[in-house]
Amino acid sequence: MRAAMAVMRAQTKIIRNDPWFLGVMFAMPVVIMPIFADVVGLGLQSSGYPDASGAEVVVPGQMVLFSFFVAGSVGFMVFREHGWKTWDRLRASAASPTSILAGFAVPWIGVHVLYSLAVLTAGALLVGLRFNGGSPLAVLLILVAYAFCLIMLMLLATATFRTVNQLNAVQNVGAMLLGGLGGALMPLEALPGWAQTIAPLSPAYWAMRGHRSVFLEQGGVGDVLLPVGVLVAAGCVLAVLASMRFRVDETKEFFA
Amino acid sequence: MRSGKYGFMLQARSITKSYGLLDALRGVDLSVDAGQIVALLGRNGAGKTTLISIIAGLLKADGGTVEVNGLDASGHPDEVARLLGVAPQETGVYRVLTVRENLEFFADLAGVPKKKRTTQAEEVAEQLGLSELLSRKGSELSGGETRRLHTACALVHRPRLLLLDEPTVGADVATRQQLIESVRGLAADGAAVVYTTHYLPEVEALEADIVIIHQGEILDRGTQAELIERHHRGGLWFTVEGELPSGVLSGLEVLHQRPDGDDREQFLVGGDIRMVELVERFGSQAAQLVSVERNLPDLDRVFMAVTGESADGDGVEPVEQAAR
Numbered sequence: 001m002r003a004a005m006a007v008m009r010a011q012t013k014i015i016r017n018d019p020w021f022l023g024v025m026f027a028m029p030v031v032i033m034p035i036f037a038d039v040v041g042l043g044l045q046s047s048g049y050p051d052a053s054g055a056e057v058v059v060p061g062q063m064v065l066f067s068f069f070v071a072g073s074v075g076f077m078v079f080r081e082h083g084w085k086t087w088d089r090l091r092a093s094a095a096s097p098t099s100i101l102a103g104f105a106v107p108w109i110g111v112h113v114l115y116s117l118a119v120l121t122a123g124a125l126l127v128g129l130r131f132n133g134g135s136p137l138a139v140l141l142i143l144v145a146y147a148f149c150l151i152m153l154m155l156l157a158t159a160t161f162r163t164v165n166q167l168n169a170v171q172n173v174g175a176m177l178l179g180g181l182g183g184a185l186m187p188l189e190a191l192p193g194w195a196q197t198i199a200p201l202s203p204a205y206w207a208m209r210g211h212r213s214v215f216l217e218q219g220g221v222g223d224v225l226l227p228v229g230v231l232v233a234a235g236c237v238l239a240v241l242a243s244m245r246f247r248v249d250e251t252k253e254f255f256a
Numbered sequence: 257m258r259s260g261k262y263g264f265m266l267q268a269r270s271i272t273k274s275y276g277l278l279d280a281l282r283g284v285d286l287s288v289d290a291g292q293i294v295a296l297l298g299r300n301g302a303g304k305t306t307l308i309s310i311i312a313g314l315l316k317a318d319g320g321t322v323e324v325n326g327l328d329a330s331g332h333p334d335e336v337a338r339l340l341g342v343a344p345q346e347t348g349v350y351r352v353l354t355v356r357e358n359l360e361f362f363a364d365l366a367g368v369p370k371k372k373r374t375t376q377a378e379e380v381a382e383q384l385g386l387s388e389l390l391s392r393k394g395s396e397l398s399g400g401e402t403r404r405l406h407t408a409c410a411l412v413h414r415p416r417l418l419l420l421d422e423p424t425v426g427a428d429v430a431t432r433q434q435l436i437e438s439v440r441g442l443a444a445d446g447a448a449v450v451y452t453t454h455y456l457p458e459v460e461a462l463e464a465d466i467v468i469i470h471q472g473e474i475l476d477r478g479t480q481a482e483l484i485e486r487h488h489r490g491g492l493w494f495t496v497e498g499e500l501p502s503g504v505l506s507g508l509e510v511l512h513q514r515p516d517g518d519d520r521e522q523f524l525v526g527g528d529i530r531m532v533e534l535v536e537r538f539g540s541q542a543a544q545l546v547s548v549e550r551n552l553p554d555l556d557r558v559f560m561a562v563t564g565e566s567a568d569g570d571g572v573e574p575v576e577q578a579a580r
Contacts (some may be wrong), residue, residue: 010364085346088344088348089362092337
């Protein structure tokens, strides 16, 4: 536990000392939101939400989509340790493999939640996102559950792939595929029937379902328990798979 | 061989390791007492890094046991890891963290309490000439500074057993000197040190117990004086241009023979033969004798006598070459 805390503290400093990536990941959805809000708003108004501005779907959608890239950072941090040749130093320390994994995951879950809050705040300022009677606590629960699920998904990907290029490719394709399938790019109603059928396989679907129930339907904590539960359960399964698959002595290729 | 109150700080027994068909280590035994510096001396591929990696827990041995301070390393990996300071061969520091943050992190990782971390980080920085660089990021350091930080990270928690795998590779003369002094200081404070190197002058400067490792086996061990006494065989080195005249080697023991350039050959002959006698053996062809010198007792030549291979070239760097 002590070693895990040490790794967490160091990872937090590394993130703090190298914030450019997060800055870019914040700027992207902020730029895109105003472009799509009106169009999506019109679509929602014709789908039974006459008061919708579009921000209720576009802001969480962009946040859910770019969250994949932010979550991918946990994997890049592991690969970067190999590039810096510090991985073996971690392995030779008193930190167990589980401590090392926890040391990487926990700070990124925190960063992911803070990032999501920042994007939602920007959405409120730029395109008028409002709770409209929905529960802020419910939103926070979704953010934490989604962050946990995505970080564990990325740790599993990190455990599976040997080169940073493989991880990068899977992250990019996964973000577009899972994000799109989950309704982050466009409202779920606009997707073809087959896509709507398999959409629940994507964590983005459950995150979007939770956010929609809060921002469009004035949902409370009770209304998001199912999506939060699914995300947490999926995250637990992914965590188990990642810890089973993760080999600390496996060489990973990072081209710094 | 000395052993402390609780036995050796490091005791590795019958360590074997293979990579496919290659036997990297063939039943290696190594013991190091508290306060002792052991220099593992061997050519590239001799098994030095493999042995260090196994002791550090980075590599699994095929056979054998490693005990640190009486603890079986495979049964008590966490306890053993806390006793170790490891500086692997490849330089590894956090480039986006400052020198201070790097040092404090490795102290933190080893369980050094928060109050002591700052003090110990500053002390080791002082020892290795990093005090002025504490607030500089790893990415802003020169090669020598990075190498010093790399080693400092292994020293910062004051380990009981220090494993340094070629710590001075790529380091300048001043850095080498600082590292050697730090290692000697740590040993004087009671740490056991295993130090692999190519550079023979470092072994001499460390006043280390020398372990000669060759093709996965430890061939001999002792102080420099002990090894020289055991293996130095006197004799003469001479270099010949063209074909060696017949009869020159008659009755002499040829200890070593190697090409020296396109048309020259170098010989080491043993025994009590004098230089004048050798020149006389060349007779009218004495002009072919390019050089002759006594085989002086030094580590380079001891290494060659033990391993049967030249100490220069790809592997151990001899005194004259390393000093340049």
